[in-house]
Amino acid sequence: MTAPTPHLTRDRTEQYLLGALPPEACAELEAHTLTCEPCARLLQEEALLEEQLYEIAAATPRDAVVVRPARWHRPAAVAAALVAVAASALLLLRPGGEAVSPSVTPVEAPVLAAREPEEAPRDIVVACPDLATQEHCLRSASARGLLVYHPGGQGEVPRYDASSGLTQVALSSRPAAL
Amino acid sequence: MTTLQSRQDTGRAARPAAPDEEALSRRALSGERAAWDALIARHQRRVVVSLLARGIRVDRAQELTQETWARLIQQQQRGLLTELRLPALALAQAAFLAADDARRARRESVDGTVEDLPERQQPVDPAQSAEKRLVSEEQLARARDALEQVSPGARNVFLLACDGQGLPHAEVASRVGLSVQRVRQILCEVRKKLRTALEEEQP
Numbered sequence: 496m497t498a499p500t501p502h503l504t505r506d507r508t509e510q511y512l513l514g515a516l517p518p519e520a521c522a523e524l525e526a527h528t529l530t531c532e533p534c535a536r537l538l539q540e541e542a543l544l545e546e547q548l549y550e551i552a553a554a555t556p557r558d559a560v561v562v563r564p565a566r567w568h569r570p571a572a573v574a575a576a577l578v579a580v581a582a583s584a585l586l587l588l589r590p591g592g593e594a595v596s597p598s599v600t601p602v603e604a605p606v607l608a609a610r611e612p613e614e615a616p617r618d619i620v621v622a623c624p625d626l627a628t629q630e631h632c633l634r635s636a637s638a639r640g641l642l643v644y645h646p647g648g649q650g651e652v653p654r655y656d657a658s659s660g661l662t663q664v665a666l667s668s669r670p671a672a673l
Numbered sequence: 674m675t676t677l678q679s680r681q682d683t684g685r686a687a688r689p690a691a692p693d694e695e696a697l698s699r700r701a702l703s704g705e706r707a708a709w710d711a712l713i714a715r716h717q718r719r720v721v722v723s724l725l726a727r728g729i730r731v732d733r734a735q736e737l738t739q740e741t742w743a744r745l746i747q748q749q750q751r752g753l754l755t756e757l758r759l760p761a762l763a764l765a766q767a768a769f770l771a772a773d774d775a776r777r778a779r780r781e782s783v784d785g786t787v788e789d790l791p792e793r794q795q796p797v798d799p800a801q802s803a804e805k806r807l808v809s810e811e812q813l814a815r816a817r818d819a820l821e822q823v824s825p826g827a828r829n830v831f832l833l834a835c836d837g838q839g840l841p842h843a844e845v846a847s848r849v850g851l852s853v854q855r856v857r858q859i860l861c862e863v864r865k866k867l868r869t870a871l872e873e874e875q876p
């Protein structure tokens with residue numbers, strides 16, 4: 496009925512699942528999977544992998560990836576820091592050549608060095624323990640010339656393009672296509 | 674009639690949701706349609722992908738996703754929603770509809786009739802719809818090893834984007850000071866590494 500559409504590639508399917516394809520490309524890819532069984536299977540495989548990645552991320556303790564500069568390390572405070580992390584704000588520091596004096600911690604609350612990387616990482620993520628001390632933490636970090644991103648983030652919420660399609664009628668009229 | 678309570682993430686550090694997620698949820702619970710629309714936009718993709726992963730055709734996956742939102746809104750309008758925790762609630766509702774869909778298809782194939790299932794009208798308790806484990810312990814261990822090999826920056830991007838709060842890529846990008854495009858590149862790179870880790874020889 497219509498011109499044949501190209502088969503899916505893994506890369507393109509990834510882009511689709513990431514939401515990175517423009518709407519026309521999405522529509523084309525979707526339409527293709529309705530008529531091509533191997534591509535439908537590829538889409539399912541990639542979607543399943545996506546779900547597995549969500550599961551892995553959810554099962555990865557955040558503490559294990561929050562790396563704090565060793566100079567901010569206070570060993571006595573492991574348990575307290577684990578609690579404190581719950582309300583943490585993230586900032587990103589470039590460790591290259593900063594000179595943090597060991598006598599001053601940027602925060603009042605204890606900070607845990609959860610993981611010490613073997614070699615200096617490109618970026619180090621540090622956590623300000625809670626809202627009460629966060630401002631002081633951010634100020635101290637900036638005062639040291641460290642690159643700080645505001646933890647609140649300023650990202651735009653992407654435009655919603657599905658709302659116009661949201662109808663509450665005739666949604667269950669077809670049998671499953673399993 | 675049960676009321677909806679979504680599962681508490683106990684014993685785990687708080688995951689970063691988008692800064693306006695809580696406010697949007699509150700407004701949606703009070704019936705504000707614009708807030709619903711914003712939340713739907715944010716979590717739509719995740720719900721569709723969860724259905725695709727079950728092998729549901731993409732057109733049906735989209736229909737079921739719409740029905741998922743329609744039902745959640747309906748439940749809110751009937752005062753059945755006491756808490757709105759997304760995307761978990763939408764994923765549970767979608768899984769419920771998908772299972773129901775499959776049941777229905779089986780019945781049709783058996784006796785050719787479509788039974789009306791009153792349970793479809795009932796809200797879903799996500800705590801009850803036991804989450805299917807997709808990753809074995811061994812796979813998880815290998816995935817963690819693979820994540821250890823990734824730079825802390827990339828790992829952080831992955832965890833921000835995939836830890837289940839539906840943080841938009843634009844928001845991830847803003848938090849780590851990268852472009853959305855770069856964030857997606859990183860996600861693809863991490864994905865490839867984790868794919869390899871998951872696919873390693875099965876016992």
Ligand SMILES: [Zn+2]
Binds near residue numbers: 503532533
């Ligand atoms: Zn094809």
